Amino acid sequence: MFLQIGERINSSRKTIARALDAKDESFIRKEASIQKAAGAGMLDVNCAFNSKDEALDMEWAVRIVQSETGLPLSIDSPDPEAVEAGLRIHKGKALINSITLEKSKAEAILPLVKKYGARVIILTMDEGGMPSDAVQRLELAGKAAEMIKEHGISRDDIFIDPLVRAISSEPRQGTEVIDSVKLIKSKYNLKTTCGLSNVSFGLPERSTLNAVFLAMMLSAGLDAAILDPTNKKIRAVLKASEALLGRDEYCKGYLKSYRDGLLV
Amino acid sequence: MFLQIGERINSSRKTIARALDAKDESFIRKEASIQKAAGAGMLDVNCAFNSKDEALDMEWAVRIVQSETGLPLSIDSPDPEAVEAGLRIHKGKALINSITLEKSKAEAILPLVKKYGARVIILTMDEGGMPSDAVQRLELAGKAAEMIKEHGISRDDIFIDPLVRAISSEPRQGTEVIDSVKLIKSKYNLKTTCGLSNVSFGLPERSTLNAVFLAMMLSAGLDAAILDPTNKKIRAVLKASEALLGRDEYCKGYLKSYRDGLLV
Numbered sequence: 132m133f134l135q136i137g138e139r140i141n142s143s144r145k146t147i148a149r150a151l152d153a154k155d156e157s158f159i160r161k162e163a164s165i166q167k168a169a170g171a172g173m174l175d176v177n178c179a180f181n182s183k184d185e186a187l188d189m190e191w192a193v194r195i196v197q198s199e200t201g202l203p204l205s206i207d208s209p210d211p212e213a214v215e216a217g218l219r220i221h222k223g224k225a226l227i228n229s230i231t232l233e234k235s236k237a238e239a240i241l242p243l244v245k246k247y248g249a250r251v252i253i254l255t256m257d258e259g260g261m262p263s264d265a266v267q268r269l270e271l272a273g274k275a276a277e278m279i280k281e282h283g284i285s286r287d288d289i290f291i292d293p294l295v296r297a298i299s300s301e302p303r304q305g306t307e308v309i310d311s312v313k314l315i316k317s318k319y320n321l322k323t324t325c326g327l328s329n330v331s332f333g334l335p336e337r338s339t340l341n342a343v344f345l346a347m348m349l350s351a352g353l354d355a356a357i358l359d360p361t362n363k364k365i366r367a368v369l370k371a372s373e374a375l376l377g378r379d380e381y382c383k384g385y386l387k388s389y390r391d392g393l394l395v
Numbered sequence: 396m397f398l399q400i401g402e403r404i405n406s407s408r409k410t411i412a413r414a415l416d417a418k419d420e421s422f423i424r425k426e427a428s429i430q431k432a433a434g435a436g437m438l439d440v441n442c443a444f445n446s447k448d449e450a451l452d453m454e455w456a457v458r459i460v461q462s463e464t465g466l467p468l469s470i471d472s473p474d475p476e477a478v479e480a481g482l483r484i485h486k487g488k489a490l491i492n493s494i495t496l497e498k499s500k501a502e503a504i505l506p507l508v509k510k511y512g513a514r515v516i517i518l519t520m521d522e523g524g525m526p527s528d529a530v531q532r533l534e535l536a537g538k539a540a541e542m543i544k545e546h547g548i549s550r551d552d553i554f555i556d557p558l559v560r561a562i563s564s565e566p567r568q569g570t571e572v573i574d575s576v577k578l579i580k581s582k583y584n585l586k587t588t589c590g591l592s593n594v595s596f597g598l599p600e601r602s603t604l605n606a607v608f609l610a611m612m613l614s615a616g617l618d619a620a621i622l623d624p625t626n627k628k629i630r631a632v633l634k635a636s637e638a639l640l641g642r643d644e645y646c647k648g649y650l651k652s653y654r655d656g657l658l659v
Contacts, residue, residue, distance in 0.1 A: 298638055298639060298641070298646065299646055302638075302641040302643070302644070302645075302646075303641045304641075305638075305639040305640055305641060306639075306640055306641050309614055330639065334638070334646060334649065334650075335650070335653045335658075336653050336658040336659070339631055339635050339658045339659075340635050340638065340639065340649075342635075343610045343631075343632055343635040343636055343639060344635075344639050346607045346610040346611055346614075347610055347611060347613075347614035347636075347639065349611075350573055350610075350611035350614060350615070351614070367603055367607075368607055371603050371604050371607040371608075372607055372611075374562055374566075374569075374598070374604065375562060375569040375570075375594065375604060375607060375608050375611065376569055376570055377562070377566040377567045377568075377569060377570050379566070380566070381566075382562065382563055382566075382598060385598065385604075386598075386599070389599045389600050394599075394600040394603045395600070395603075
C-alpha cells in the first residue's frame with residue numbers, strides 16, 4: 132500500500148515555527164490530526180528552522196504528535212543530535228529523513244538507524260553531486276544498497292529518494308525521475324519515496340503539477356511520498372490512482388471518497 | 396507532439412444525433428470550433444446512431460466540420476460505405492476509426508486506407524476476442540504491423556489502440572493497458588491511441604478518473620487519445636503533463652494556460 136508521509140509539520144512554515152517556539156501544543160496536535168484524518172500513514176516532523184534548541188524542540192514535537200495520532204514519524208533534521216533526540220523518545224519504528232551517500236553524513240546517521248531499529252530515506256546523491264539522469268540515479272541506488280549492507284541494515288528499512296528537481300529550470304528532470312523509479316523498482320526492488328512538490332518549484336498552480344506528477348510516479352511504482360495529504364487535488368489523484376492501478380477492491384475507497392465529496 | 400482527437404461530434408450523444416438528422420449546420424460548426432479552440436488537432440465524426448442514411452450524413456458532416464476548422468478528421472463508422480463516403484470528400488490525410496484484426500473487418504477497410512492515403516486505428520483484438528493482459532496486446536500489435544505491411548501501408552499511418560476496459564468490472568485492466576503502451580512503444584515503436592473514457596465506465600466523477608488515467612498513459616508514451624478537449628480536468632492534466640514530461644519549452648504552454656485560468 133502507498134504510504135503518505137504528511138509534510139505539514141515543518142518549521143519552514145511560519146505558523147509551525149511559531150508554534151514550536153511557543154510550545155503551542157494544541158496547534159501542533161491539530162496539524163497532526165488533520166493529516167491523519169486525511170489518510171497520512173506517517174507524519175514528518177521538522178524543527179530545524181529558527182530553532183533555539185532543535186534537539187529539545189524535536190523531542191517535544193515527537194512526543195506531542197505521537198500522543199495525538201499514534202502514527203510512526205519521519206524525523207526530519209540535518210543535525211544528528213536532533214535526530215537522536217527524536218529517535219530516543221519515538222515509539223515504534225521511526226523513519227529518518229534523510230541522508231545522502233556522502234560518507235560523512237551517512238556515517239553519522241547509519242549507526243543510529245541500526246541502534247534504534249529505524250528506517251532511513253537515502254537520497255541518490257554522493258560526493259559527485261546531484262544526478263542528472265535516470266541511470267545515474269539507478270547506480271546511486273545500487274550504491275545505497277551496498278552501503279546499508281555494510282552497516283547491517285535491512286533492505287526493507289530503506290527508501291530511495293531519486294531527488295525530484297524543478298522542471299521550471301530543468302525540463303528533462305520530470306521524465307528522468309519517473310524513469311529512475313521504474314529502473315530502481317525493476318532492477319533492485321528497493322522502496323522509493325520523494326519530495327513531490329520540488330517538481331513545481333518556480334511555477335504557478337503548483338498543486339496541479341504536484342498532483343499530476345504524483346499520478347505518473349504512482350504508475351511508475353512509487354511506494355511513498357512526502358506530501359500534503361489534506362490537499363484536495365492530491366487526495367483526488369490518490370483515490371483515482373488506487374482504483375486505476377487495481378489497488379482498490381471493488382473501487383470501494385474511490386466510491387467512499389465520492390460520497391464524501393472529495394473527488395471534485 | 397500529443398494528438399488530441401476531439402470526441403464530441405458523436406451521434407451517441409442525443410444533441411448530435413438531432414443536429415445530424417436536422418442538418419443543423421450551426422450546431423455542428425459550434426461543436427467543431429470549440430474543440431479546435433480547446434486544442435484538438437483532429438476531430439472524430441460519428442454518424443452511426445439512429446441515422447437514416449449514414450453515408451449521406453457522414454459526407455455532410457465531414458464537409459461542414461472541415462470547412463469550419465480545416466482540421467483532419469477521424470472517420471468513425473463500423474460501415475465501410477459510410478467510411479468511404481467520408482474519405483471521398485475529406486481534404487488531406489484522414490484517419491479511419493477503427494478496425495480490429497478480424498480478417499473480414501480488416502479486409503473491408505485496409506484497401507480504403509491505401510486508396511485514399513489515409514491512416515487507421517487498429518484495435519488489439521482478433522477472432523480470439525479481447526486481450527486480457529499487456530503481453531497479449533503487444534502480440535496483437537505485432538500482428539497488426541504484419542498485416543498492414545501486406546497491404547502496402549506504412550507503419551507511420553497506423554495507431555494501435557490497446558482497448559481500454561472498465562476498471563469497475565475488471566480492476567487489473569488499468570495497469571495492463573498502461574503496461575501494454577510501454578511495451579508497444581519500446582518493442583515496435585508504433586503509434587498508440589485509446590478511447591480514454593472507457594476506463595471509468597460505471598463509476599461516478601468519471602472525468603477525474605479519465606484525467607488521472609491520461610496522466611499515467613502520457614507518461615507511458617501514449618501518442619494520441621480520443622477525448623473531450625473542452626473538459627477542464629483533461630485540459631489541466633494535458634498542460635501539466637506536457638510541462639512535466641519536458642515537452643513544453645520554458646513551460647510556456649503551462650504558463651499561458653495559467654494566465655487563461657484553465658488550470659484550476
